[in-house]
Amino acid sequence: MTPEIHHHGATTGVTGSCHELRYAAAVSPDSQSVPGYQSLLIDCGLFQGDEAGTDGARANQLQIGFDIAPIQALIITHVHIDHVGRLPYLLAAGYRGPILTSPASSELLPLVLEDALKVGFTRDQRLIERVLAMLQSRIIALPFGQWHRLDGQGGVVALERDGEPGESTDGGPLIRLQRAGHILGSAYVEIEVPDPRQRIVLSGDLGAPDTPLLPAPQPPERADILVLESTYGDRCHEDRGTRVQRLRAVIEHALADGGTVLIPAFSIGRTQELLYELEGLFYRHGEDGAQARAHWQRLQVVLDSPLAADFTKGYRRLRQAWDDEAQDRLQQGRHPLAFEQLVTVDDHADHMHMVNYLAHSRQPAVVIAASGMCAGGRVVNYLKAMLGDPSHDVLFVGYQAKGTPGRDIQRYGPRGGYVMLDGERYDIRAQIHSISGYSAHADQRDLIEFVTGVPTAPAEVRLVHGDESAKMVLEGRLKEELEGGQVVVP
Template identity: 60%
Template sequence: MIDITHHGATSGVTGSCHELTLGTKQNTSAGVLIDCGLFQGQEKAEGASASDLSVDFPIEHIRALVVTHVHIDHVGRIPYLLAAGFEGPIICSEPSAIMLPEILEDALKIGFTRDRQLIERVLGLIRSRLVPVPYGQWHEVFSEPGRSLSVRLQRAGHILGSAYVEFDAVSGDERERIVFSGDLGAPHAPLLQEPASPERADRLVIESTYGDKDHESRETRRYRLKAILERALADGGTVLIPAFSIGRTQELLYEIEGLIHEFGSDCVTDGLAWRDLEIVVDSPLAAEFTSIYRQLKPFWNGEAADLVRQGRHPLSFEQLTVINSHENHLNAVDYLARSHRPCVVLAGSGMCAGGRVVNYLKAMLGDARNDVLFVGYQAAGTPGRDILTYGPRGGWVELDGERFDIRAQVHQVGGYSAHAGQSDLIRFVEGIPDMPAEIRIVHGDASAKQAFKQRLESLGYSGVLIPN
């Protein structure tokens, strides 16, 4: 018996947590978890609130946790998994092993405890459990009479270190290759090598964040980013980009550095050349991960490596200012709100549900000279979704319990999503030589999952399921 159970990312795009279980004739079982993430916005576990972080399913039989990547909606509940008694290894890619303690340190400080000694104990425990596995190499999870399980990680192209997960599972007379996609990236993403389809998948569990639409091409989105920045900065305002600390921030810096390099002497607005435009990263976590990205150059794609060989510094360029201290952050918000100085600010968090971006929004949403640019998915129930939905109508958004009118211009460049579009997802599935007997669609809004299911079925795929 080989079973798949879903503990999250079935009613939306957050809280990713899946279980692969192998049974025996003696009715004992051994399993692994694939991710253990936080729910965000209105999304929640069945019968629980998003703020209920307890692990409410049996874990006595769970032998290991496999992490696809370190975004908080995939790893944020790991401390609670440990608190529930999980004692197994945490298997992940080599870059993820470096980044996971950093992202969990931030999560612990925000939602768990401010006790530094306790945080260090938890992080020490996590570090002791980490098992970094190189891409493309099989790793045995367990092997015992009647059953065995091995795992292999392959590049997913979503963020640095992201992986899709292949399992070779044997239980009695059954043997299956089961693949969990994690989050898949779009081809031609800055910095990252694009994913290649698995050689085999008897069963496939695949994300569908953008299962109903395609993104702009990289060239199209790059010049649309340029046009939005030029138009937005023309009236002396600030362009505020709510950015996820891992992945999106680094890709945007890469693209902006490219625009500055290409159009340096051209005017981004009257009296201001591209090469003189200040780019601010106001997020200690984003700054930390940008530094880690720079350290992990061996995992960059060929294009990015070529820029480094040419003497370019796509994640550390002259126009870039990093704000770390909270005092400097408050000063920057006040100065930019009053000065009318053209500036681009990348601030966390990506869905505006917390972090330093909230102070910028409070100070700047009411001024029509400012612009908000979204470059990633906004989950239902988050302030980011509300600003995106109601901003163009002159509506309002609630931040920290207070209503703020939205007079700033609101833009979206979908091509900068770290997720694959529908055509990319279809390409990934069609690249598997033999059709999977079963495809489970997770990690998407209901409309996106349904559209993706219909598209797969139109191509002749059977056994396409949307788990509850």
């Protein structure tokens, strides 16, 4: 059986990542009712906005609609909700196989899913604890760079740490995780299947080479088929120096008029990168700034998200995985994710107090709050209180999917439009900014370099996790780069 890839999500946009790799069963089934194949599932994420999956899933329809019987293992590339948010529904559907992911992701995944369960599944703490216990019992952490083979008993067997896996796979697929540089613990997945022997690589979400805190991803040494994300396949990001200066300019506007810079951000990844860059601005700011250092010392940085605060603690706890630049800051005695001006907000009453205080006090502040696409969470209360006041700024640093309030604010805000939040209309008078350079995703240049960095060009590249325009543009560029290679948009 030639391996087949079935995409259950991330084909109509940038959310709902879920891909199934089917391959020949090691043992022929006894019954004709049992599929003659086995499979691996890579990610099982939530949809947002108008996006949908091939099994009928969408933002308000989360049940699993595909056959889980052949799935031998679930591989998690990273713990963003659009890659793991449907995992509780997979467990509810009866999946009891292993959940394979990197060591850092294995620590962060329960935090993500506990929050997802409370928001969209149940408030019953005993039920949540049962689900989390089931989850913990299935997680197997795989170190980066080492081949593993499924043992057929719900576990894995480690092979040699370095180099190629050799000729024998004992009839089962081999799996290896490599650093993806997107968020802490993120991985791309290499899978080698026998009969016929092929290597399939699924990129997950790739990070930009200069992403704060994380080493840059390196292309695989081989890929017969490459499933590649395409979020920014039609554009290139600003360089890191430019985006820092733009961030600084927006903050100095807040210092000048006593407003708030509101940054909708995902709880993991982008939030920690922003804190890292803000610590750098506080550390470096001196006589060359438009605002005096004393004014900067008045600035509060408010992290108003219990989940983001938990993840930030996790990032600090896992600092051995940080890159060399971040390690140098630690050696200098600096605290990139726990600096003096940082304030965290925990309970709901404190959150509402902070919203009202910043909306009326003219205390300059930077607020980082979820959700990143303004589709829910505490950021919505800030938007309701601040969108109508031109002294405030909304700064988008991540992708805004079609059908989300964030996309509407980003698109219509600069033209004096409005947005619907919780069924009510809010006029947009605040200043709206977007800095694409803070995206945790690779841009078009990075994606092309990842593909062309494979020593022998893939026979097939499949583009997922992107809007139609991004996929079409990247498809054209890759066809120019790959001689004889096929580029497919599922």
